[in-house]
Amino acid sequence: MTANLIRVALADDHTLFRQGIREMLSTDPGIQVVGEAATGPDAVGLVLAERPDVLLLDVEMPGPGAGPVIRELRRVRPQTQVVVLTMHDDADVVRDLLNCGAAAYLVKTILRDELVVAVRSVASRSDTVLLSVSRRTVSQLDSQRDRAGNSAGPLTDRELEVLTLTAQAFSNAQIASRLHITQATVKRHLTNIYAKLQAVSRVDAIRKATAARLIDPDGGPLR
Template sequence: MTDPDERRIRVVLADDHTLFRDGLAELIQTDPAFQVVGQAADGDRVLALVPVLRPDIVIVDVEMPGPGARAVVSRLRQVCPEATVIVLTMHQNSRIVQELLDCGAAAYLVKNIARDQLIAALHAVHQSPRNVLLSVSRETLGHGEQTEGGGRPLSAREMEVLRLTADAYSNSQIATRLGITEATVKRHLSNIYAKLGAVSRVDSVRKAMAARLINPVIDSGRNGRPPE
């Protein structure tokens, strides 16, 4: 008799937030077509798991510990080419979207996607892995050539996060200092990247300095960063 699990679509999840990962696993498995066979909290772990588990779909976040999203997606396509890679993130930056699609991601979805849309997207990429599926705003697609400092103005909270980022604070340190959650810090960073047309923390600081939004960091050892 055939094992019913053999007919299910096997999924591996990679995100550094355990609570989000667990909730996502439960959500996906409300559809009996899917089975979450593994979870990882960083890029190195998902790269180790996937060749062993041989999933049909791998869902990865953009910002998690490890080698970085572009390296993870590229490597996943090498070590398990039969697996379809889906990026599920808070980031809506046109450069990041294009770079990860170029690395081999089959879909780029934002985390505010509805449950039914997510399930439909998983079915779509599994059935047609050669097609590209996007769930981003029109504004994201329309501002790929945004000039430095030429986007929407940063909010007061985003400026606080940006200044602390420039002072080399980690996400957890920023969260503690501002009395917010680390997930909120990541959301602010995502907004900062989108508004500045940046692709990373370093790039956002560089562009903010070029646009004179913040002062150049002269001595990172004397800028008020707390000891590690």
């Protein structure tokens, strides 16, 4: 066994995808896959049990969402570097998860060699952040950074859209339909909103956002 073997854990709710990634990484003699998880809580448990160097984490899995999972892992096992591996090429998601402590954000269209390089890079250098996203997303991230000083609050544009529709009494399913996203993504945005506003419910989040003048009393954005 190689002395500097990189131990990797996989967290994705699609068994076939996990098996494919395991087989892909197993072709590298310097990488060992030490376990798999299909939910957020199981991913945290797996990391605590196996103490891998790297966790490959999907964005949408059963459980609290990728953001809370990453924050929990940064608290209980900061030595494990979290690499987000997802189909979501979205600037808001990228920024949120990097802010939570992800070491890399990779879209699932990357090649096998690119994934191996990313795993090796985050395992050897904890002070780096890796991105493999579209030029459009990079441009949006730059735009968000440029206007950060003029932001009306701690919420992203997408989170404000979700909260605005929530304040107008739309259900998660209706919000998902209007914004052309999944219900799981709506739930993830709401989880992030609650965390940022320190809210305990939809009503509490709306009240606090209104008080902070992020949305008006009728649910409209104030940007």
